Amino acid sequence: MFRVLLFVCGLLLFGCEAPELLPIGGPRPKATVPTNLTAGAARGDGETYYVSTNGDDNASGLAPDAAWGSLDRINGTTFGPGDRILLEGGATFRGNLEIVPERFRGTADRPILIGSSDGRPVEIVSDARPAVQIESVSGLTIERLRLIGNAPSCDGSGFDGAHGINLLYERGQRYAAITLSQIDISGYCVGVVARIARPSRLDGLHLTEVRATDNRAAGIVLLGDEPDPDGSLHLVDVRIVGGRAAGSPGVPRAESGAKFSGSGVFIAMAQGVRVERITVADNGGQNSCIDAGVSGGGTSGIAIDGIDIEIRGAEVIGQRVAPDCPWQGGGITVSGRTLVVERNYTHRNDGPGITIDNAESGRRATVQRNVSLNDARRSSSDGGIRLGGGQGDYQIHHNTVFVARGPALVAQGEASAGIPREVSVRNNLFGVGEGPLLLVDPTSIEAPVFHGNHYFDATDRYLIAWGHEGFEGIARFVEGADQERFGGQILAETGNPHLCGTQIVSFADPDISAIAVAVRPGPGSPLRDTGINLASVQGARLAPTDFSGTTVPAGRGPDRGAIEHPGGLDGC
Structure with missing residues (x-):
């Protein structure tokens, strides 16, 4: 019988040595800017930075007519609580965003915002890496992006390959307040994937109107870790409101640990999960079962395991299994x-x-x-x-x-x-x-x-x-x-x-x-x-x-x- 709780075992591919974690909410360094830039003086909290396709990475970034010109410029700058990074609405950027705690130091009550300068979606065309890599940060809101990938392949686990948004929490602290809103994601292995490794804990992962469509392995995959001895879990307060997860056929001959393959929404070992008004359509069909050594079937359109779970107002249509899967789907x-x-x-x-x-x-x-x-x-x-x-x-x-x-x-x-x-x-x-x-x-x-x-x-x-x-x-x-x-x-x-x-x-x-x-x-x-x-x-x-x-x-x-x-x- 399908058991979501068992499927996640062996999935969490952690263990790499992590750099020293800077204390969240503590003193932060000044923005890292080129030494020849006179505008690189210390700034107060809540600055607004602008990025434009015709900008200049040597500019201050502090005004539309002094905008930076690339995503790399964002990756090389340190931001603090309440800062806003506004990309040119309607423009197309190439590359990826790398959000790490050494440079992104938002707090739960004063998150850093990455979004559009005028409300129009910002398009990011990424390479073989995740379009947005998020590692062990608190206080982050990302909105109004369109992420376009071209993942050439996804391995049998479904994890090795390019993802749209890849969240990785493995540095052993408590984190909070991550919001993804009005984001379209297509062409990746997984649209949104989050992995939280004990003893790390993430309180508050909210997805609003996220549309993960035509990704190969799955739409949205959020994974906690094994519970502590007292039963407490490490992924808490998960909300998915609106949006769509569609057109993810799954990885053929998936490894036995990758039971999220072919799912629209897959959440495991989480507490306080709310899924509302999402459409999950036409997933599965290539999520092989027998080759994986599985005596069961494929996954479901929405598959959730944990404590305190509510699913309301969802539509799930056309979930498929491969011909060698005897049931489920x-x-x-x-x-x-x-x-x-x-x-x-x-x-x-x-x-x-x-x-x-x-x-x-x-x-x-x-x-x-x-x-x-x-x-x-x-x-x-x-x-x-x-x-x-x-x-x-x-x-x-x-x-x-x-x-x-x-x-x-x-x-x-x-x-x-x-x-x-x-x-x-x-x-x-x-x-x-x-x-x-x-x-x-x-x-x-x-x-x-x-x-x-x-x-x-x-x-x-x-x-x-x-x-x-x-x-x-x-x-x-x-x-x-x-x-x-x-x-x-x-x-x-x-x-x-x-x-x-x-x-x-x-x-x-x-x-x-x-x-x-x-x-x-x-x-x-x-x-x-x-x-x-x-x-x-x-x-x-x-x-x-x-x-x-x-x-x-x-x-x-x-x-x-x-x-x-x-x-x-x-x-x-």
């Missing part, structure tokens, strides 16, 4: 403790739409208000939603899942990964074109609870695979598995859900701009106002809004599935 995979996967749209992925794939220590996951359409395209056993392993406390509530070939949900694991308890599956809409609706192993998932779900089977067979037993028809499932009933009342519903988008029951997956209406309960829908009131269920964790942002419940009671009818309307 799914939309979203999370593992660890305290996980939230909410209001995401996964569709047309080779593997499951959403996977909770925990090792023995994993616990507490909430998967709610998600839409999964036509996922698990290459699998007959992985489902639109898959969960297993860990200690449990998993809540799978108010999701809409349609797969052309069932099962819609898989709940099974292996004894070595833990037997999860307190697993509840409530108020979901599950639909299949053929095959079983559910595949559940009650010997590896202890006492799961299925209540208030709506089931649709295009063949009208309503098959449920429950351990060694199989049930045909929901009534037999209720009696044989003692599910979907409470106090003598049958809680399940079956049949056509009568959604506004009638094509959904034909297993189409609309564009994200149309999905909120397409999956909404239509006139006469049995989903409307018939869900269980989870607010009355002790310990239930509820989202305040549905998939489309409507406050719930919108009618007399909660609707089943991910999207509520807004109420007050006869139609859609």
Whole structure:
């Protein structure tokens, strides 16, 4: 089974001797300037420097008409808290930026800014090195860049080669406040890669509207290190908001340590991760499995391992695996403790739409208000939603899942990964074109609870695979598995859900701009106002809004599935 936590072992390629680290926030030297430059006197905090393609590296850099002329001039200068480095907007520079603590001495509350002089993107065309190399600094904001590479090859690890932005923290200090904003990155091995080696710690790595497209190995890869004995991690407060990670096919015949190959977003051993409103599309397909000696599959579009992880509002489409990969290639995979996967749209992925794939220590996951359409395209056993392993406390509530070939949900694991308890599956809409609706192993998932779900089977067979037993028809499932009933009342519903988008029951997956209406309960829908009131269920964790942002419940009671009818309307 895919285990993100295990995949990162052996990835961190550290160990090179580091130069002496200057104390962050302490006294800083004057700007290093040519000796023949009279303007090179000591400067106060918060200077602004200008760089232009027609500038002069012997100029002061302190005014637009005295701009520097190259990226090398930046690399050879020392900057302090609050300084700004403004490159000519709309211009193209060749070379790379090297940001090291000896010269970049920003602080968390007074970061150094590298950006555009007028808001237009600044293009950097780099050579075989990273376009932006960042090593063990705090207080840095980089914005409005377009990084263009031409990585001739990426080795089997995916690390050796040119990256768009390469962050390396290995000098044993605590660092903070790194922000990357409005940056386009293409043509590299990995668009953005960060590696934090213990005992170093980075608090605050924020990516806003970063678009990593058409990079060979992966889009965004952020890696912490093994936890300390007290369990604390070394990559903390990670945020990815907006942006896109697309078109990274992966490295063929990847080495066994490089399981991020073919992923859009891969984050491992991190704490306090927030991923919101990102589009992850058309990754994978060349991320070989068998040649790597891996008894599993490729990675997912978004794969995150750690503590306190939230993924909201993402779209993951078209994640692929190579022909020799037997499974995975799914939309979203999370593992660890305290996980939230909410209001995401996964569709047309080779593997499951959403996977909770925990090792023995994993616990507490909430998967709610998600839409999964036509996922698990290459699998007959992985489902639109898959969960297993860990200690449990998993809540799978108010999701809409349609797969052309069932099962819609898989709940099974292996004894070595833990037997999860307190697993509840409530108020979901599950639909299949053929095959079983559910595949559940009650010997590896202890006492799961299925209540208030709506089931649709295009063949009208309503098959449920429950351990060694199989049930045909929901009534037999209720009696044989003692599910979907409470106090003598049958809680399940079956049949056509009568959604506004009638094509959904034909297993189409609309564009994200149309999905909120397409999956909404239509006139006469049995989903409307018939869900269980989870607010009355002790310990239930509820989202305040549905998939489309409507406050719930919108009618007399909660609707089943991910999207509520807004109420007050006869139609859609």
